[in-house]
Amino acid sequence: MKEVPLKQAREQLGKLHSDAVHGNHIKITRHGSDAVILVPEADYQEYQALKRERIEAAVVAEIKHVAPYVERGELPPGYESLTREQIIEGDRLA
Structure with missing residues (x-):
């Protein structure tokens, strides 16, 4: 990965853009x-898709974990219940 100082990147933006379009990652x-990384849009889209997949997998795993408790009408371990009044008063926020 090519590393470029910001000042130099300003002067060479066209070349850096071309390098990134052709698959080179540029660290500015x-x-x-x-640091920021200049990458081709396809690489960025792939990163975003992988990130979404990881988040979705975590949500599915959490649902599988809590579902048996919820089905039995129980509060899963590590969760807490607040009343509407507690929420309105701001209890346990932040």
């Missing part, structure tokens, strides 16, 4: 940190 840094 500001004062050696605060």
Whole structure:
């Protein structure tokens, strides 16, 4: 992965864009940190899809975990119940 300081990236944006379009990942840094990565849109879309899949898998796993408790009318371990009044008063928020 090519690493480019922000100042240089400003001067070479067209070339960096072309490099990224052709599959190269470009790491742009500001004062050696605060890095961002310039990637082809297809790579970004793939990353977003993988991220969504991971989130969906976590949600499905959580549903499978709590479903038996909910079906029995029980509160799953690690969960708590608040009344409407507690929520309105802001209890347990933040």
